[in-house]
Amino acid sequence: MTDSTASTETLIEFPCQFPIKIMGLSDPAFAQTIGNAIKELDPQFNPDTMTISHSKTGKYTSLTATVNAQSKAQLDSIYLMLTSHPMVKIAM
Numbered sequence: 001m002t003d004s005t006a007s008t009e010t011l012i013e014f015p016c017q018f019p020i021k022i023m024g025l026s027d028p029a030f031a032q033t034i035g036n037a038i039k040e041l042d043p044q045f046n047p048d049t050m051t052i053s054h055s056k057t058g059k060y061t062s063l064t065a066t067v068n069a070q071s072k073a074q075l076d077s078i079y080l081m082l083t084s085h086p087m088v089k090i091a092m
Contacts, residue, residue, distance in 0.1 A: 010072045018069040022082055023062045023090045026054060030061050030087055037085060041078050044068040060089070 012018070020038075024030055035047025051064040069075050082091035 012069070012072070012075075014072070015068060015070045017066050018075060019064055019066045020078065020082070021062060021064055021090075021092050022088055023060055024087045025089065026058055026061045027087060031063055033087060034063060034082070034085070035065070037081060038065055038067060038078060041074065041081060042067045042069075 022034055024034075027033075031050060031052055032047065035045075035050055039045045039047060045065070045067055047065075049066065053062045054060070055062075067075075067078060079091055082088050
């Protein structure tokens, strides 16, 4: 296996529904901001379908966004956007 082959292979079959967990500091605009950002990369994404949880102390908010992944490149773009977003602490 060459390096270029290894970087393009994936065990995920596309298209698929792919859940992404996103965590950040609690902010009234967190869910809406992140939902809108994901929608820019996945036009089929409906931000109203995200699940929202808060930490026991209320300091953090976690979102689960299920995207309509069409390709590995699209998923990579979504993760890159999320991990570079100033409101996001962790995306997995």
